[in-house]
Amino acid sequence: MWERFVQDSERDIRTSQAPKEPSARARMVTERLRQQEARGELPQGWRTDPVGQGASGRQARRRKMWTIIGIPLALAVAVVAMKPSLLPGDLFGTDSGTGTSTGTGVGTGPLPAETAPETAAPASAPGTPTLDEPFAGSPAARYADGAAGIVLPEAKAVGAFSKAQVAQALEQTRALLVDANLDRGTLLGATPETVLDKVLDPKQPELVDDLRSRLRKPGKDDDPLRLFSRFDANEVRLVGDVVKTRGRTTFEAGADGAVDIHVDYTFVYALAPADPDSTEVARTIVRRVIDLQMADPAKVQVTPGRLAIIRYDDDVANSACEVYDGFLHPRLSSADPTGAPPSGPTVDPYDRSRDIGDDSENQQCGTVSRT
Incomplete structure (x- = not known):
């Protein structure tokens, strides 16, 4: 023609x-x-x-x-x-759905950063996890990789602190989240030294010493998993180098010129049995909500540039119930169940629109609707 x-x-x-x-x-x-x-x-x-x-x-x-x-x-x-x-746009409706999405519907592209509380649970995603694609079939496939998911807000002067000092406090917050939840050494049982030596205020009564004691000798009333993510290398291995991350950081003026920082993040870990020949893949989901504060040294006896923990909550999905050895234990179909059976209500660990509760250390271990 x-x-x-x-x-x-x-x-x-x-x-x-x-x-x-x-x-x-x-x-x-x-x-x-x-x-x-x-x-x-x-x-x-x-x-x-x-x-x-x-x-x-x-x-x-x-x-x-x-x-x-x-x-x-x-x-x-x-x-x-x-x-x-x-052609620019999608004039003929040929978009295959690989672009980003700002909602909670089905999509395959990376999600934009979370800037406000989500209003609903994400839709189901097709797929089955494998060693090559451990997050297939999970909403976490669209989450950011590791520290890239910790997007800090723009700093500004607050209370007694300048813009630069607030920026430093936010960077300290990021360092805490990374060392406690993403650092490979911490995940495999090492001590999170950055959190203990460089971020948290040693003048906060007994906090640092108490956390070190929990890491050395964990127990029901001394569980380091309330703040740190750790797995037993003799039981499981990490699949790949990526932990999926989604959440947000906010800050505001606190009492007496302080800066109050609020973080709410979900971390998704892909794991396989320690046996190198095993191809089974499981996922453990940990959500952490933490309130931090940088107090004014002119009004409170604190260490300048360090943070105090005011409150912390956690919600763990797909880990053995009532096991207090300092490690998370994902349920594996190839292994005998560990710990007590779940006794709490069924929850969706990917639903970031729900409140995870108060600071109680005795929350019931619930059943998860998906991992």
């Missing part, structure tokens, strides 16, 4: 410009007009025919112009027909 279009266009141009042999009648009329012109019987300028000849010239030029424009236009139409995605 393209070749026919080009051939027809070239033929029209040749036809419009090629000379034609006049008919016998045309020759007789031409001769009569020439004789009348010689005798002076025709007005001057009769040959110019400003309307007829000018119109014919314009028609020829118009045909030539449309031929010049038509060829590249037809070529562009052919290219777009073969690949509609070259």
Whole structure:
């Protein structure tokens, strides 16, 4: 069809410009007009025919112009027909759903950063987790990878602190979240030294010493999992290098010129049995809500640049109930159940629109609707 279009266009141009042999009648009329012109019987300028000849010239030029424009236009139409995605937007409805989404519906692209509380649980996602794609079938597949999911708000001066000091407090908050929930050493049982030595205020009564004691000798009333994510390397191994992260950080002016920082984050861990030949994949979901404070050293006896923990809550999905050895124990189909069976209500661990409760350490271990 393209070749026919080009051939027809070239033929029209040749036809419009090629000379034609006049008919016998045309020759007789031409001769009569020439004789009348010689005798002076025709007005001057009769040959110019400003309307007829000018119109014919314009028609020829118009045909030539449309031929010049038509060829590249037809070529562009052919290219777009073969690949509609070259057009901006989605004029023909060809979007496959790989873009981002700001809602909780089904999608495959990464979610935008969470800037406000979510209003509903995310929709179900198709797929089955594998060693190559451990987050398949989970809303976490659209979460950010690791620390990229900890998006800090823009700092501004608050209370007794300058913009730069508030920015420092927010960075300290990020360091706490990373070291406690994302650092590979911490996840495999190491002590989160950044949290204990560089972030938390040693002048906060007994907090740092108490956390170190919990890590050394965990128990029901001394559970380090309330603040740290840790797994037993003799039982499970981490699948890949990614922990999926979603949440938000906010801050406001506190009492006596302090900066109060609130964090609410969900961390999703992909795990497999420690046996290197096993292909089973399980996921454990941990949500942490923590209130931190940077107090004014002029009014409170604190360490400048350090944070105090005011409140912390946690919600763990797919881990053994009533086991207090300092490690999370994901339920594996290839292993015997560990701990007591779930006794609490069924909850969706990906529903970030729900409140995870108060600071009680005796929350019931519930059944999860999905992992």
